[in-house]
Amino acid sequence: MSDIFEILLTAGFWAATIRIVSPLIFGTLGELICERAGVLNLGIEGIMTVGAMSGWMWVYQGGGLWGGVLFAACLGALFGLLHAGFTVHLGLSQHVTGIGITLFASALSYFVSRMLLPSATTPPKIEPFQELPIPVLSDLPIIGEALFSQSPLTYLAILAVPVTWYVLYRTPLGLAVRMAGENPVAVEAQGINVLAVRTGAVAVGSALMAIGGAFITMSWFDAFYFGMINGRGWICVALVIFASWRPGKALVGALLFAGLEALQVRAQQSAGAFIPYQFFLALPYVMSILAMVVMARKAKYPHALLVPFRRGERV
Amino acid sequence: MPALEFRGVTKRFGSLTANDAVSLVIEPGEVLALLGENGAGKTTLMNILFGHYQADQGEILVDGKPLAPGSTQAAINAGVGMVHQHFTLAANLTVLENIMLGTEGLWSWRQNTKAARDKIAAMARDYGLQVDPDALVGDISVGERQRVEILKALYRDARILILDEPTAVLTPQEADSLFATLKSLTEKGLAVIFISHKLHEILAVSDRVAVLRRGAMVGSVVTKDADKAQLAEMMVGRTVTRPKPEPMQAGKAILEISRLTTSGDSAAALADVSLTVHAHEIIGIAGVSGNGQQALADVLCGLASGFSGTVQLHGAPLPAGRPRAIVNAGVGRIPEDRHARGVVGDMEIWENLISEDLRSDAVSRWGIVDRGRATARAEKQIAEFDVRCEGPDAETKLLSGGNMQKLILARALSREPSFILANQPVRGLDEGAIAYVQERLLEARARGAGILLISEDLDELMALSDRIAVLSHGRLSEALPSEARSIAEIGLMMAGQDGGEKAA
Numbered sequence: 001m002s003d004i005f006e007i008l009l010t011a012g013f014w015a016a017t018i019r020i021v022s023p024l025i026f027g028t029l030g031e032l033i034c035e036r037a038g039v040l041n042l043g044i045e046g047i048m049t050v051g052a053m054s055g056w057m058w059v060y061q062g063g064g065l066w067g068g069v070l071f072a073a074c075l076g077a078l079f080g081l082l083h084a085g086f087t088v089h090l091g092l093s094q095h096v097t098g099i100g101i102t103l104f105a106s107a108l109s110y111f112v113s114r115m116l117l118p119s120a121t122t123p124p125k126i127e128p129f130q131e132l133p134i135p136v137l138s139d140l141p142i143i144g145e146a147l148f149s150q151s152p153l154t155y156l157a158i159l160a161v162p163v164t165w166y167v168l169y170r171t172p173l174g175l176a177v178r179m180a181g182e183n184p185v186a187v188e189a190q191g192i193n194v195l196a197v198r199t200g201a202v203a204v205g206s207a208l209m210a211i212g213g214a215f216i217t218m219s220w221f222d223a224f225y226f227g228m229i230n231g232r233g234w235i236c237v238a239l240v241i242f243a244s245w246r247p248g249k250a251l252v253g254a255l256l257f258a259g260l261e262a263l264q265v266r267a268q269q270s271a272g273a274f275i276p277y278q279f280f281l282a283l284p285y286v287m288s289i290l291a292m293v294v295m296a297r298k299a300k301y302p303h304a305l306l307v308p309f310r311r312g313e314r315v
Numbered sequence: 316m317p318a319l320e321f322r323g324v325t326k327r328f329g330s331l332t333a334n335d336a337v338s339l340v341i342e343p344g345e346v347l348a349l350l351g352e353n354g355a356g357k358t359t360l361m362n363i364l365f366g367h368y369q370a371d372q373g374e375i376l377v378d379g380k381p382l383a384p385g386s387t388q389a390a391i392n393a394g395v396g397m398v399h400q401h402f403t404l405a406a407n408l409t410v411l412e413n414i415m416l417g418t419e420g421l422w423s424w425r426q427n428t429k430a431a432r433d434k435i436a437a438m439a440r441d442y443g444l445q446v447d448p449d450a451l452v453g454d455i456s457v458g459e460r461q462r463v464e465i466l467k468a469l470y471r472d473a474r475i476l477i478l479d480e481p482t483a484v485l486t487p488q489e490a491d492s493l494f495a496t497l498k499s500l501t502e503k504g505l506a507v508i509f510i511s512h513k514l515h516e517i518l519a520v521s522d523r524v525a526v527l528r529r530g531a532m533v534g535s536v537v538t539k540d541a542d543k544a545q546l547a548e549m550m551v552g553r554t555v556t557r558p559k560p561e562p563m564q565a566g567k568a569i570l571e572i573s574r575l576t577t578s579g580d581s582a583a584a585l586a587d588v589s590l591t592v593h594a595h596e597i598i599g600i601a602g603v604s605g606n607g608q609q610a611l612a613d614v615l616c617g618l619a620s621g622f623s624g625t626v627q628l629h630g631a632p633l634p635a636g637r638p639r640a641i642v643n644a645g646v647g648r649i650p651e652d653r654h655a656r657g658v659v660g661d662m663e664i665w666e667n668l669i670s671e672d673l674r675s676d677a678v679s680r681w682g683i684v685d686r687g688r689a690t691a692r693a694e695k696q697i698a699e700f701d702v703r704c705e706g707p708d709a710e711t712k713l714l715s716g717g718n719m720q721k722l723i724l725a726r727a728l729s730r731e732p733s734f735i736l737a738n739q740p741v742r743g744l745d746e747g748a749i750a751y752v753q754e755r756l757l758e759a760r761a762r763g764a765g766i767l768l769i770s771e772d773l774d775e776l777m778a779l780s781d782r783i784a785v786l787s788h789g790r791l792s793e794a795l796p797s798e799a800r801s802i803a804e805i806g807l808m809m810a811g812q813d814g815g816e817k818a819a
Contacts, residue, residue, distance in 0.1 A: 170425060170426060171423065171424060171425060171426060172415070172416075172417075172418075172419040172420065172421050172422075172423050172426055173421045173422065173423075175408075175412055175415065175416055175426070176416060176417070176421055178405070178408060178412075179405050179408065179412075179413075179416050182405030182406070182407050182408060183403060183404065183405040183406075185403045186403035186404060186405055186413070186416065187416065187417070188367075188387065188403075189365070189387060189397070189399070189403045190387070190391070190416050190417030190418075191386070191387040191388030191389075191390075191391050191392075191417060192416075192417050192421070300407050302407070303405070303406060303407065311367070
């Protein structure tokens with residue numbers, strides 16, 4: 001037990017937590033926006049892969065870091081539009097389409113990276129985002145280093161939480177998005193184009209997912225490897241349910257998961273002698289399943305999630 | 316100048332003409348009742364006005380100016396507001412959010428909730444539409460939700476308000492308060508279109524009545540010169556009288572329920588219920604819904620098997636919890652909720668018609684459905700039970716309520732069941748369909764079936780039943796001949812006061 005407390009007091013633990021949480025925040029917010037509009041986006045895993053590959057490749061080919069982020073976001077939005085085309089406009093199964101997008105986008109990312117770098121035996125590293133310490137605050141002990149000496153993309157992720165909240169809950173557009181996920185007929189009855197609202201939400205949400213993927217190559221591993229998204233997209237889908245579709249709770253959930261993940265890596269090192277390391281690997285996932293069981297029971301589903309809207313059809 | 320004018324509006328769905336050259340004029344300050352049976356084209360006409368459908372021919376004028384077809388926004392901007400039969404509200408959002416949706420530019424950076432609250436408060440005061448703007452729509456009553464729908468329309472400065480079957484979901488008290496609201500609206504110069512097929516409401520609330528029949532405008536009359544019989548005849552196209560049962564001698568016992576008790580929620584579970592239904596007999600079960608009707612119906616339909624006591628059909632135990640065995644034992648079932656339990660809306664009519672006898676040789680061979688036989692039989696049943704549809708291949712959800720109920724009757728009664736459970740068989744149906752369903756039930760009675768009729772409509776029960784029993788808090792009173800009790804007495808028993816009589 002005392003080992004765990006020691007870990008919790010190290011700056012390294014907190015810095016790792018914040019690093020792990022950043023892509024999760026982008027992905028969870030992106031998924032949340034899609035689902036609030038009534039569209040489940042299981043393309044998230046693939047879209048994050050696209051973001052990871054394209055941001056890194058942009059920089060490797062000589063582009064700027066922020067240009068890479070923008071490029072990743074645009075490609076993410078493009079795959080979002082593909083998903084919306086099938087699910088929103090054609091009304092196809094959101095599950096099947098999403099998984100198809102994930103398979104397609106992941107495979108395409110690996111294919112393109114091999115095509116562009118046919119002779120590389122290991123993926124080349126890029127010069128990633130540098131830490132941007134915030135004056136004064138970053139000098140605080142432990143939390144200073146962990147919270148206020150981070151990649152600019154991390155600040156962007158944390159900033160995205162209140163912005164998403166504000167747009168969803170305090171602007172007419174956000175109201176239309178939430179209403180589209182609750183009762184699209186009501187949106188239609190007010191003369192707002194449901195299909196356009198949903199398409200827009202899926203595109204923006206997918207762009208955020210792709211930025212989450214870009215974080216992993218541009219601010220963490222500095223290169224693009226096979227299988228590096230490693231289920232983070234699926235974790236985001238679960239976190240949205242954990243968060244009851246609320247941005248603030250999504251941040252809490254993502255932090256919890258990231259904290260467990262950072263903890264398990266360190267616990268492996270200190271207790272690995274007598275407990276098999278697989279136990280620690282599984283720990284964050286077991287904990288998140290338990291948390292979901294508790295939280296999701298009272299979750300308020302968007303009523304029209306998964307329900308395609310067809311104009312002029314009798315119900 | 317008329318507030319709203321339809322000129323020769325025609326709309327076809329495939330071979331079905333939903334609106335046939337409909338012309339109609341509404342003046343400011345009047346309540347126009349739009350009367351018609353289910354499927355007469357009332358809702359289609361309103362959907363054209365709101366741009367959900369586009370008319371094949373004709374045009375619509377608001378304040379003398381033509382309305383752009385196919386655009387909801389155009390209708391709203393012209394001052395037309397609609398309260399749909401099925402509310403277009405989001406349960407997880409607040410009243411204020413539901414009202415404000417679409418009233419501000421989508422790209423504005425903030426919502427002006429302060430101004431919205433003030434405006435809603437002013438409307439609530441002027442029209443008596445009290446509702447808490449911060450309540451979640453899912454938490455408020457049905458009557459309050461309707462107020463929210465009306466506020467939504469008024470918030471957009473509607474000058475013409477359309478209410479589609481507004482009282483279908485209201486209690487009598489809520490309906491009265493709605494009528495008072497409509498009065499205050501027309502006093503302020505609004506034009507109101509009131510869509511309904513309930514004659515007594517139309518006579519109470521409207522200034523003028525326009526009647527649609529099979530998509531065409533039959534005519535319009537001033538309400539104060541009209542009476543129920545005249546309107547009913549215009550609506551149905553012939554004189555409709557509800558059938559009256561002939562006196563009949565009850566035969567041998569068909570269904571015997573003895574000391575039936577179910578577990579579960581106290582008021583909705585059955586407690587020690589005993590009842591015998593004989594051949595040539597209709598037993599009416601009166602009661603406020605939620606007092607055990609569902610539990611009783613579930614046992615008799617084979618959907619529940621957890622009970623104590625005995626239920627015997629023709630002297631043999633009812634195969635509890637086994638729907639197919641129950642149907643084969645001669646039980647005909649007319650479920651309470653047509654859409655949820657009666658039919659599968661996404662399947663075709665012929666499929667729903669054979670769903671109770673998939674294993675019968677009449678429709679299948681060695682476990683494979685014989686399309687030809689099934690379709691031929693469906694066509695025969697459709698003709699025999701007057702189901703108005705495009706044919707056996709039409710999707711069932713496209714049927715109106717009355718035609719869907721006829722389909723269920725066709726399925727249940729074609730088997731000539733010896734016992735029929737009719738649970739709210741005419742709820743939500745129009746006059747023509749009500750008379751039809753009741754006639755069919757009386758025919759079955761004449762044939763020798765025993766019928767259990769569960770209903771909340773006391774007039775219906777008094778008219779059809781040989782004997783009536785009252786279900787209250789899961790207890791069933793003794794079934795007495797319907798002449799033996801007054802409506803007032805039954806009303807008291809429904810409320811749980813059993814008028815001096817001990818519950819049997």
